[in-house]
Every structure is written in C-alpha cells, then in structure tokens.
Amino acid sequence: MGVRPGFALALVLVILALAGCSATDARESAARDAAQAYLDAWASGDLAGAAELTDDRTAALLNLRAVATSMGFGEGEQPLRTEITAVELDENGASVTYQATWKFAAAPDWTYDARLELRAGEGDDLTIGWATSAVHPDLADGETIEWSRGLAERASILDAAGDPIFAPTAVVVVGVDPARVTDLAALAAALAAALGISAEDVVASVSASQPGQFVPIITLRRPDYDVVRAVIVDLPGTVFREETRQLAPSASFALGVLGRVGEATAEVLQEAGTDYAPGDQLG
Known part of the structure; x- marks a missing residue:
C-alpha cells in the first residue's frame, strides 16, 4: 500500500520541528550550565575561577575582589545564594537572568535581579561577556558595593543636673x-x-x-x-x-x-x- 503524499509531508514537518526543539533545548541547557558555573564559583569564593569563565579575566577578578573586600567577606565563601530565573537565546549566545540574595548576620536579606550576557567563544563554548552589571545591574565601572548596619541610638543616662553622663x-x-x-x-x-x-x-x-x-x-x-x-x-x-x-x-x-x-x-x-x-x- 502506498503512502499518501499529505501524510509524508506531515511526517517530515513533525521530524523537523522535533529537531528544532532539540537544538534549542541544548543551547538553553548550555547557557544555563555556563551561567551556573560562574555563579557557583563566585558564591563559593573561587573568584579566580569565576573570572576565568569570562571574556576579561583581569577586569572580572579585579571587580569581584573589590566587591568581596568592600562587603567585608574577603576571598572566602560569600553569603550569597543565586537562582537562574530566565534564559533568552539569541544568534550570538544568550542572556541569563538570575536572582541574587545576600544573607547578612543580624540584618535583612538583600535580593535583586541581574543579568549575564553569554557569548560563544572558542569551540562554541559560552563565556560571560564581562561587565560590572554581572554583579549588580546598577554597578558602573570603577564602583563597588558596600553594606553597613547600625543599631538605634542609645538613650541618654542623665546626672542629677539633667546632663548626659555618656x-x-x-x-x-x-x-x-x-x-x-x-x-x-x-x-x-x-x-x-x-x-x-x-x-x-x-x-x-x-x-x-x-x-x-x-x-x-x-x-x-x-x-x-x-x-x-x-x-x-x-x-x-x-x-x-x-x-x-x-x-x-x-x-x-x-x-x-x-x-x-x-x-x-x-x-x-x-x-x-x-x-x-x-x-x-x-x-
């Protein structure tokens, strides 16, 4: 029994559609993995390792070290948790949006969204296109991040004349x-x-x-x-x-x-x- 032409055409279209979905899924998975590797290295305190995953190792390492120092945590594990929330593919690579949450002792968490721009490097491997916005969207070149906390001012203890002792x-x-x-x-x-x-x-x-x-x-x-x-x-x-x-x-x-x-x-x-x-x- 012969195959009807209409059925053959439909079968080809289905196969092509599945192949297209498979390629897209693979690209998205690669972008997600590359971004996660950078975020994991940063949060673990492996700042050199995180910088190696970018297209400008020197600038990235300088920026990441400046943030770690000004935040007061040094080059050790950062109190940072990240979660990738979106991956957008384009012809040159991908944009990966992530949510960063800094956890401070005796202070509220600080959460914000930031974006990583990934571009194809040698052998089609994806690298982070370095910019200070990879740390925080409002961070400009030459800037870093600092945080501080303070307690409410202590009430005065007065002497017999009503003057503060402290x-x-x-x-x-x-x-x-x-x-x-x-x-x-x-x-x-x-x-x-x-x-x-x-x-x-x-x-x-x-x-x-x-x-x-x-x-x-x-x-x-x-x-x-x-x-x-x-x-x-x-x-x-x-x-x-x-x-x-x-x-x-x-x-x-x-x-x-x-x-x-x-x-x-x-x-x-x-x-x-x-x-x-x-x-x-x-x-």
Whole structure:
C-alpha cells in the first residue's frame, strides 16, 4: 500500500520541528550550565575561577575582589545564594537572568535581579561577556558595593543636673586584615605587649577569619590610641577604624551603678538573640 503524499509531508514537518526543539533545548541547557558555573564559583569564593569563565579575566577578578573586600567577606565563601530565573537565546549566545540574595548576620536579606550576557567563544563554548552589571545591574565601572548596619541610638543616662553622663567620644578600633599579615605570631606578640591583651586571642581571631576581613582586636579612646600609635601603626597586618561612641568620662566611672557598654561577646550574643552581631555595642 502506498503512502499518501499529505501524510509524508506531515511526517517530515513533525521530524523537523522535533529537531528544532532539540537544538534549542541544548543551547538553553548550555547557557544555563555556563551561567551556573560562574555563579557557583563566585558564591563559593573561587573568584579566580569565576573570572576565568569570562571574556576579561583581569577586569572580572579585579571587580569581584573589590566587591568581596568592600562587603567585608574577603576571598572566602560569600553569603550569597543565586537562582537562574530566565534564559533568552539569541544568534550570538544568550542572556541569563538570575536572582541574587545576600544573607547578612543580624540584618535583612538583600535580593535583586541581574543579568549575564553569554557569548560563544572558542569551540562554541559560552563565556560571560564581562561587565560590572554581572554583579549588580546598577554597578558602573570603577564602583563597588558596600553594606553597613547600625543599631538605634542609645538613650541618654542623665546626672542629677539633667546632663548626659555618656557623651560622644572619639575612639579607634584596632584591627587586623589577615591578607596583610606576614608573621601572625610576631604580630600577636607585639599587639599583646603594646595593648595588654592576649596574644593567643589575637591568633585565634585572625586565624578564624578570611583575607580582606576587618578583624577587630580592641577599641581605644583616642588619647589612649595616640599613646601606642607609633608602636602599632606600622605592624604588618594592622588596620584601623575611627568611630564615635557614647562613653562615660572614664572606663571605670560609676561602673558598679552604670555597668559597662562594650562589644558583644559570644556569651552575650547567645542571650541577646539574632538581632545582634559581633561588634555591636551592648550593655
């Protein structure tokens, strides 16, 4: 029995349609895989690996490192979660939209949408066409991202005359950037000798942190810092942050009555709850 011409034509059209769908699915899968590889490398802290997946490794690595440092996380695992939400194919490659969510300690999550432009490279492999918008859609060349959080201003404690006992006081936070340390044991010993603190605690805090992070060691009133500045300012690894805090006239002023305000310890944070983080002034 012969095949009717109309049936043969329909069969050919169906086969061609299925082949077209298969090719499109393969291109979309390749674009999704390439984008996911970049996003996974970025979130894991493999910034060099993420940059290698772009068409401008030098610029990408510089930008990613700048963001990691200014966000305060250094070159380690980033508190970043990503999810690809759309893939749009074009004749040159694909545009991949993803949702980024940064998770911060004791602060709300920050979520936004961004887009990656993928282009065919050697051997038809897809690479990320690098632009700062691959990190955030509003990020321009030469810009980075910073975040900060703060607590509500503490209410004043007044004396008998109605004047505040606590006043804005200039302080200097002495810290360490692990990336700048050349000899941790020597640095810890020098800080311990100059500041009267535990060298072991310095080593433990710095060892538990990532390169590029600001690791707070001690907070000094400005006059106290000026006394030791010449001894510690040039130590390899030390970094400093100037702040203003509400403090009593002296560290021991009416301590039994007023108590003490200082940086939250692990024990204090267990009692205070999840709204607070290391470095918060509690008391």
